[in-house]
């Protein structure tokens with residue numbers, strides 16, 4: 001500073017012929033600027049440039065579609081997405097068939113109309129399911145769900161046989177046992193532990209669904225304590241895989257607990273795979289999905305061995321699908337994806353189903369009458385596919401529950417290459433695009449009076465014809481692998497409950513409000529009290 005004041009600082013400008021007072025003033029300004037250029041001002045300038053860039057990029061990406069005119073610098077609606085509200089989603093869907101937000105520089109397009117949603121689901125050239133970074137760590141990078149294109153289609157083909165009608169029939173006895181056990185537990189909770197007082201049952205439905213899934217997937221290879229532990233810890237996995245989560249696993253955070261729970265589940269399933277291989281090789285019969293898969297591996301292996309040895313094999317001996325041998329850990333990873341895909345969705349559906357039936361006793365009576373009738377008046381007749389297929393009204397109740405309260409309200413996809421989703425709008429590569437399911441299922445033109453629960457629309461109405469709107473299980477190459485099983489399972493559950501249980505729903509001001517946690521639940525977690533039905 002002193003150098004400027006005494007005129008010894010020389011610059012090109014200073015050499016010009018200014019009056020000396022001006023010279024001093026000018027030199028002072030320069031000095032000010034020069035000395036002001038410190039770390040803070042550089043950081044501030046960079047920050048402002050980034051803010052402008054982030055804003056500009058958002059506006060550029062947004063183009064003509066609906067969305068806020070500008071975004072909160074960087075974070076965008078991050079805080080809203082940490083605690084998502086159903087009303088905010090509804091407002092977004094109502095804002096346009098395509099709308100957008102940007103969270104932390106991630107550009108997200110929401111496809112709301114039926115046709116837009118279908119278009120996204122059916123465009124595997126441009127999109128693939130979006131998974132958070134942590135998912136690779138929890139499910140393992142080699143997991144089949146991360147496959148894309150041909151590799152994904154081929155892998156899925158090998159799994160289809162596990163969900164055929166014939167296969168599903170073999171899982172029914174195990175499922176029925178689980179229902180009996182848990183219904184007894186519900187009675188105990190309501191009558192013994194709470195003297196008939198209604199208490200939140202959502203956690204119980206989560207455990208029930210976990211138990212029924214584990215029995216279906218791995219039969220009796222998994223001990224009850226392991227099922228209980230998985231049911232209790234699964235919440236950590238769901239929380240770790242929320243879309244908005246920290247990508248690095250830091251000890252004692254949600255993702256850390258999620259990883260620990262995932263490791264435990266993978267370990268349990270791998271142990272089951274080893275046991276099933278031994279049992280099936282010894283001639284054991286199929287009782288669960290794991291057995292079905294292992295058995296088809298053995299049949300494929302036997303067939304190949306015969307062919308290699310030149311033994312004459314009849315065409316009828318060739319397995320419907322020739323599959324390779326999978327390691328215990330590979331099997332475990334795949335079973336984990338089944339559990340991961342089913343646990344939250346079926347827990348959500350079960351919770352709403354019990355609540356909706358309790359609030360509409362006249363519909364529950366019809367379910368009960370039908371269930372007794374298809375068993376020729378004897379409620380002790382066991383589950384079979386024949387019986388389930390005759391349950392027209394119970395099926396309608398399940399379908400209407402899934403329409404009215406779809407567990408999965410939207411499915412995040414990522415854009416692999418610039419995606420011309422309409423003639424006038426292209427979603428940029430790297431964006432997230434989220435086909436929404438809820439609006440199509442509440443479209444008043446297709447489902448008149450969509451906010452009323454009316455199972456008859458599936459029997460006397462024309463809801464069944466609107467298959468294009470039925471996006472409960474997605475559509476396209478990634479549509480839900482377990483959709484038939486899931487619906488059948490819910491029908492079996494509510495049918496059996498209707499015959500053996502009575503339950504009362506204590507309605508609270510939050511019962512009809514929707515809580516979004518991966519899937520949707522009643523805000524108050526569904527207060528119920530069960531009693532035995534004579």
Ligand code: HEM
Pocket residue numbers: 121129145156337338339341342345346349406407408411471472473474475476477478479480481482483485486
């Ligand atoms: C009510 C219960 C369920 C609902 C609402 C549901 C819904 C969905 C939805 C919306 C998708 C994404 C589809 C797409 O991207 O097009 C999906 C995928 C999937 N679901 Fe389900 N699901 C349910 C139960 C189950 C069950 C019980 C299983 C058990 C095996 C299962 C296994 C899967 C798998 C493996 C995928 C991924 C398929 C792939 O990427 O190829 N889901 N499900």
